[in-house]
Amino acid sequence: MRSYTFRLPRRGPRFHLRCSLHYTTPFAPSPPPRKTHPAPPPPPKYLHQPVSHLWNWRRHAPPKSIRRDVIILGQLSRYLNDQIGRPPENEELVKAFCGIVEANEGSIIVDDYAYGLLKVYEHVGGLPIESMRKALSVVYRGATENQVLLARAMFSALRGSPEGGTLIDKDIVMIVHMLSRTGNSAEALEVAEEFSGKFEGLESERVVWGKVLEGFSSEGNEEVLLRTWERLEKSKMEMDQKLCTPLIALYCERGELDRAKMWYQKIVESETGPTASAYVEIIKACLSTRNYAWGSEIMDTFLGERERLHMGKEAWDVVFRWHLTLGADLEKVVELLDMMGRRAEEVETLPSPDMTTINDLLRSGMAVAGPNFPFEDFLSIADSRGFNHDRTTFELKLEHKINQDDTGGALGAYEDLKAESIPRGYHGMEVKRLLRHLCSQPTLDKEIIQTIYTDLLDWGVRIGVETLCSLLRTLLEDCSFKEVIHLLTYENLTNYGKSRIIAQMMSYISSSSTSVEAAWDTYQILYQVFPETTVSQRTELMSLFFDLGRSDMGVMVFQHMRLTRKRNPEKYTYRAALLGVAINRDLEALRVVHNALKLDYQFDPDTRLLNSLMTAYVACGMPARAMEIWENIRRTIQGPDHESIAIALDACSRIPEGIHQAQVLWGQLRAAGYQFTARDYAAYVEALGRNEMWDEGWKIAKEMKGEGVEPDVRL
Template sequence: MPSHLTRAVFRGMLANEPIVHRGCLRARRLHRKAGSCTTSTTTTTERQQRRSFFNMGMFRKRKRETKEADMDPGLETMMQLEKLTRLRARLPLREDVAKAFVDFFQAKYTAGQPVEDNQAKLALQSLRYCLGDQDTESDGADKPLFSGAKLQQAAVVLRNNPTQTTFDHVELARILHERLKDVSYASDEAGIRTYVRLLWRTSSASTARDAVLDFERRRGPVELGRLTPPSSEDIRDVDTGGNEVAKQAHPSFRPIHLRRLWVWVLRAWSTQGEDAEVARTLATISERGLQNGLSVHHAMLMHSISKNDGKGIEKWWRAQCAMTPPASETDILYSSFVRDALTWCLANDHVDLGHSIVRDLMQTSPMKPVWDAIFVWAAGTGKGVDEIGRMLDVMERANEGMLDKESWRRPDTATINALVEYAISKDDPYTAERFIALGRDRGIEPDARTYVLQMAYRLGVNDIDGALTAYKNLQTMDLSSDEDIPAVNKLIVALCSSKQHDFDTIMNVAGDLSDRRARFEPRTVATLALLHLDRDELHDVIDLLNTHAYHYSSTERNTVRDMIVAYCLDANTPVFRSWDAYLIIRDVFDELNREARTELMTNFFARDRPDMAVHVFNHMRAHSRADTMPTPDTYITAFLGTAKRQDLESLEVVHNQMKLDFNINLTTRLRNALVIAYTACGRARKALQFWDAIVASREGPSYNSIHVALRACERSPFGDLKAKEIWGKLRKMNVDLDSTMWASYIAALAGNGDCEGAIKVLEEAVGKGEVEVDAFVLGSLFAGSTGSEKQSYVEQWAKEEHPRAWSELEKFGAEEAEDGTRAFEIDRSVTP
C-alpha cells in the first residue's frame, strides 16, 4: 500500500496534477461529528480537497465573448423557418413568422435599405407560408395576418435597388401586387409600381406590359377632383404642359404614374434589344397622350444610345427642344438628358452633333447643371484649363441681364467636381489637380465630393499616401451624405494591401467608418478579416463578420467567403491559421458549397493533416443542405486523400460514414477508390474484398478496376494467386489487354517474390506478340520486385534482353530507400 501510494503521488507530480485523497480521515471525522447532532445514522460523503486561498482564478483575464450576429429584425425567424422546412421538422407559428416579416420590412423602411437577394428569398418563403392557409384560418386567427398598410410598406421597400434583382424579388412583388389589388387605389398603385419596376430591372418586358394593361382595365373612372396633387418625385417624369388629352382619355389614372409605368415597359423592351416592341410600346404611349414627357424622351434617347443610333439621338433631342423648358423640379432629369447625349457624342466622335446640341442650349438660358455639362463637353473637345476658366467668365457675365439674383448661375464645387470627374475618367490626374487649382483661384474651395474624387484618382495611380492625405482633409467636411464611403472602403483595402502602413493607421480609418455605422464593402471586410487572421485575432475576425456579413447579398457574401477560402488554400498560410479560418467560415457562411468544402478537405490532406480533412468531411456529412452533403465524388476524393497520406484511421472514419449514408449508392468507381485506399493503407487483403463486390455487382468492373485490383494483389500476401485468377478470367473472356495491363499483372506476380515467374510470363507474351516491352513495363516489374536482390536480378535480365527499353527507363531517374531498394520515377498511379 505505501509503495502504491508513493507511485500515485509521484505520477501526479510528474503530470502536474493536484494530489487528491477523497477519503480524508479528518474530513470524515468532522462530518461525523456534525451529523451526530441531527441523526443517529449518518452517511459518509467523499469531499475533494482544494486550496481555496491559492485559487488564482480571480486574477485571470476575463475571457472575451464574441459578438452576436448583427441581423435585421425578423431575419433570424425567417432563417429558422427555412432551416426547419429543409429538415422537414415542425414549423414555427404563422403569427411569429408574420411578425418577423413585418418587423423586417419595417426596419428596411426606416433605414431606407434595399432587400438583398438572399433576404428576398427568405421573405418570399415566409410570406408564402403565412398566406398558405390564411383563407381556411387553420391557425384559428380571426383576422388576416397582414394589414394592407404593412403589405404596402413592403411593396415600397422593394423599390430600393438591391445589388442584384432576382426572380425572388419579382415573385415577392407579384404576390404583394395581387394582395394589394382590392385594398384601395393607393395600395393598388403602390403594388403595380413596385411590380412593374422590378419586371423592368429583370428585363421581363412582356409580363410588365400585361400587368400595366391589366391595371388600366381594372380601374374604373375616378373624378379628377379626387386625384391627389403630384409629388416632386412624380413631377420629374411629366412635362409641365398640362396634357389634358391624357386626363380625358384615361380619367381614372394619374398621368404621371401611368407614364412612369409605360416608361418602365419601354426600358424593359430596350434592354432586351427588341426594337419592334419598343416602337409598339411608344405607339401605345402616344395613344394615351403621354408621349411628350421628359421621361419618355430620356428613355428613347437611352435606347438610341444603346444602339449607337446617331439619327435617333438627334431626333429625340429635337423632340425635347420643341417642348416647354423644364421646370426647376426636373433639373436633375433634364441635365442627365443633356449629359448623356453629350457624353455619347464624345465617346463616339460625333462632334458635329455635340456642337449642334450645345448651340441649341446656348440659344436659351441654360440652367446651372446644363452649364456644367457644357463645360465637360468643352474639356472633352480639347479645351484647356485656362480656356474653360474663360468660359466660366462668360457664364458669369450672362447673369448681368437677369434681375433675379437668386437665378444667377455661378461656378461652384459641382462645376469643378464635374470637370475633375471627367479628367479622372481619362486617367489624367494632372489635369484633375489643375481643375481643383482653378477652383481655388476663383474662391471655390474643395468640398467632400472633391476630396472623394481626389482619393479615387490617387488610389488609381497607387498613390496611397496622397489618398491618405486627401482622406485627412475629408475629415473636416460635412459627411452626412455618406458619399465618401465607397472611396474610404477602397482606401482601407489599399492600406492593407500595401504592407507599408502600420496596423494603427488602418484601424483608425476603419474605426471612423465603424463609428459612423457606415457600410463596409465586402472586399473591405474580407481584407480586414485576413489582416486579423494574420495577427491571430480570431475574436476580431468573428466580430467583424458577424457585424456585416448578414447584411450582404449572396454575391457579396460569396466575395468575402471566397477571399477567406483562398487564404485557407494558400500554401504560405500556416496550417493552424487555415484551420482557424475554416472554422470561422463554417460558422458564418453556412451556405459554403460542397465544391469549396471539398477543396478545403483536399488541401488539408495535401498538408499532411488528414485529421483536419476528416473533420471537414464530417461537417459536410452532418449538414442538412442537399448542395453541401457529400456525393459519391466527395467520398472518392476523401478515399484518395487518405490513400495519399496512408492514414488508416481516417480511411475507416470516412468508410463508416459512407456505410451510414443512405443517399449513397455504391458504384464501381466508389469501390475502386476503396480498393486504392485500403491498399495504400496496408490492408490490401481487405481491398480485394471490394474487388469481389465489384465483380458481383450489376455494373461490373472497368479497366481501372482491373488495374487497382492487380495493384492490391501486388501488395497482398499470396496476392499472386488472386492475380492469376483474375488474369485467367480476363484471358478467358478475351478482354483486350494492352501493355499497361500486362505491366500491372507482372508487377503483381513480382510483388509476391515470384520474379522468375513474372519474367517468364512476360517473355512468353513477347514471343507471341501480345505485348511490346517498353520503359513502363520494365519499371512496373522493377517496382513490384521486393528486396534489392530481386531488383538486381530484374535489372540484369532487362539489360541483357531489353537494353533499349532499360536505357529509356534510366532516364527517368530513381530514388533509393533506406533498405537499398530503388524506385524509378515513373507514374504508376491508378485512378478510380
C-alpha cells in the first residue's frame, strides 16, 4: 500500500527544524535546535489612541471628499501627542470638523474619527452650533468610549452656548438615548430630570423617560427603575402606560413571570395596550420558563392585534420560534408566513417574508428539534416562494448535516457554500466545525481535510484553538511533522491556545501507541515552537524518555532545559534525572547530570538530592563514589535521613571488603541511639547476605521485633 503524506500549504514565517525525523537512519537525538518563533501579534488597539495614523492611506482610505480633512486631524494629533510640527490653523480645523461630520451624516462615525473630532473641539473651543448638533447625531448611536466622550462634549457645548435656546428636544433625546444604552443610565436620569417639563412636545418627554427606564431595565437596576416609575406616576405629566414595558422586560429577563404579569395587566387595564416589544419579551420568557399556558394566551392576543401593533422582524422570529417549540407542522408555518405577507402588503413599513425569514425559521427549528428537524421540508418553503438560497442557508444546512453525522451531506453543503461570495472577515464557524468533524472520523479523507484547510487560509480565517487541536492530532497521528510545523507557525495563538496545544502534544508523546521516534520528533517541535513549556512539563517528558529506556533522549531534554531562558532545571528536575539515570544504568548520562549540578548556582544540593545522586552512582556500578557523597551528607547541617542510611548500607555491601565498613556504620548508629526503620534493617540484612554472612543476617532480622519494628516484604 502506497504511503500517504498529509501536506498542508506552506504559509507563514520560514521555520527551520533541526531534529531527526522518524525515518532518519540511524536514529539519534540531535543537538539543541536554533529557536525561531513566529512574529508576535500586533499590540492591542486602545480606545485613547492617537489618530496620526489616519493620514496614512495604504489601508482603508477614506472618501476623497474628506481625505484632506482627515490629514488635518492627523497633523493635529502629531502636534498634540508627539510635539511634531505645529497645529493647523483653527479655520482649517473647523472646516475639517464640519466636513467629516457632513460626510458621515445618516451613519455612525467610527471611533478613530470620534477621537479626532473631540481633539479638534478641545483645541479650537468654539464650533458652529449646527455642526456640533450634526456631530451629536452621527455619534449618539455608537457605544465606544470615544464616541460617548464626543457626544458628552457636543451636548455640553450646545447646552452652555451663549446663544439662547440652543438645545432642542432632539438633542436631549439623542444624549439620553446614548447614555442609557452604554451603561450610563444614572447620568441619563440626571439629564431627564434637568429638562423635565421643559420639552416643546409631550411625546419627546415620554421618549426620554422611556429611554431612561429602558437603560435601568437593561442594567438590572430594579430599585432605581421602580423609584423612577413611581416619580413619573406622581408627576403632572400625562403618563403613557406603555412606559411599563421596561419593567415587563426586567422581570421577564429574571424569569419572574408573576410580577411581569402584574405590569402587563396594568397596561391592559389602561386600554392603551402593550407594545410589540412587551409581547416579545413575555413570549421569550414563557419559552425559557416553559409557561406554555400564559404564553399561548399572549400569542393569540399578539397575533390578533393586527391593526395596532407594528410587528417587526424580531417579533415574527419569536412567533415562529414559539410555534415550532409547540410542534407546529409545515402547514401552520406556511399559514403564519402568509399572514406576515398580508400584513406587509397592508403596511409598507412592515417586513415581508424573504430568505432571511426562512433562514431564521430554519435556525429556530434546529435549535428546538435538533438533528430530527425536517430541514429539507422547511427549506422547500423557500423554493416554493422563489427565494434564492444564500450563504447563511448553506451554513445552516452544513450545521444540520454535521448534527446528523451525515458526512456526505455536509460535504455537499460545503461545496454549495464555496460557490457563494465569501465576505471579508468571514468567521467560518460552520466550516471549522466541518473540519473538526472530518478529523474525528475513523477513516480520514486527508485530501478533503487539506482542501478545506487551504480554503480557510485563502479566506483569511484563523481556525482557532479547537479546530487547531483536531487538525494537529490528525497530523501527529499521520507523522506529518513538517506540516505540523507549518500549521503551528502560521497561527497566532493566545496563551490559552498555546497551553492547549502543548497539552495535546504532550498527550500524544505520552501515549502508549506512539513510537519512540515519533515521540522524539514531536518533542523537538514542542521545544522549538513553544518556549512557554514549563519546567514541570519538560521534566515529565524527560522522565518519560528515561522510562522508555532512552537515556540519551532524556539527557537531551535535560540539556534543553539548561539552555532555555527562564526554564532551568529545579531540584525536582535533578532528582528525576538522576532516578532516570539509575533506571538506565547510564554512567555517561550520570556524569552529564552531575557536572550540571556542580555548575548550577541556583541552589545548594539538599539531602534528598544527594540521596538521588548516591542511588545513581550505586546503580551505575560506582558504590565507592556513592560513599564519598555519603561522607559529604554527614558533614552537612541537614545531615543524613533514613533514605541516606539505607543507600549507604547498600553501597558498602557492593564495595570489595566493604561489609566491614557497613558493620562499623551500623554499630555507630546503634550507639548513637538511632531509631532504625524496616528499610534500614532490610538494607543491612541484604548487605550481610550479599557477603554470605547468613547467620549474622538472621540474627539482625530476629532483633527487629525486639526493637519494635515490624519486618516488611523486602526483608
